[in-house]
Every structure is written in structure tokens, then in C-alpha cells.
Amino acid sequence: MSEQLHAVIRTGGKQYRVAPGDLVKVEKLSLDVGAPVDLEVLMVRNGDSIKIGTPLVTAAKVQAEVASHGRGRKVIVYKFKPRRNYRKKQGHRQAYTELKITEIVG
Secondary structure (H helix, E strand, O other), rough: OOOOEEEEEEEEEEEEEOOOOOOEEEEEOOOOOOOEEEEEEEEEEEEEEEEEEEOHHHHHEEEEEEEEEEEEEOOEEEEEEOOOOOEEEEEEEEEEEEEEEEEEEE
């Protein structure tokens, strides 16, 4: 990952630091594999110059394409109340979309 050019993007209520060529797992997007995506840019760093948005950097643009869709590892949710004969075991797998960052223009 090149330390000279990177950006902070926002998608799915979370923020990610990305650089060109990165693969990033984000919350599931309803797009087809190979579809282009324009992302909200919060900050861009190019060498020593840094642009910080309020809240977005309007002149900057981060483009990505959908690499794949999938589901994460299983997380076990176990609820237990002592002396009440209450036990509940549940599993959860979070869906995600993997994005390949193609271009950062800032």
C-alpha cells in the first residue's frame, strides 16, 4: 500500500482508510459483481498535502468496483440466566461486499 496517496471513505455507517489497489470488506451493497461504485470521501492525503472535508471533500473522488459478495465467520450469541432454566444459542453471519479500490482523485 502506497503511503503517499490514501483516503478515508464512509460507507455503511463506518469509515475506512483506503489506497489504490486495496481490497476492503464493507457492509453489504446491493450491486452486481464488477459494478463501479463512487464512495463518499472524508479525507484525502497526497504526500504532504491533506484535505479534510466538512464533512465531505467535494473535489475528491474515490472509485471502486465490486469484487465479490460473501458472509463473514459465524459469531455465536449465547444468552443464559442462572437458576431460571433459560438458555438460548444463536448464530449470526454478517453479509459483506468486497470492494477493490481502483482510483483516488484528490
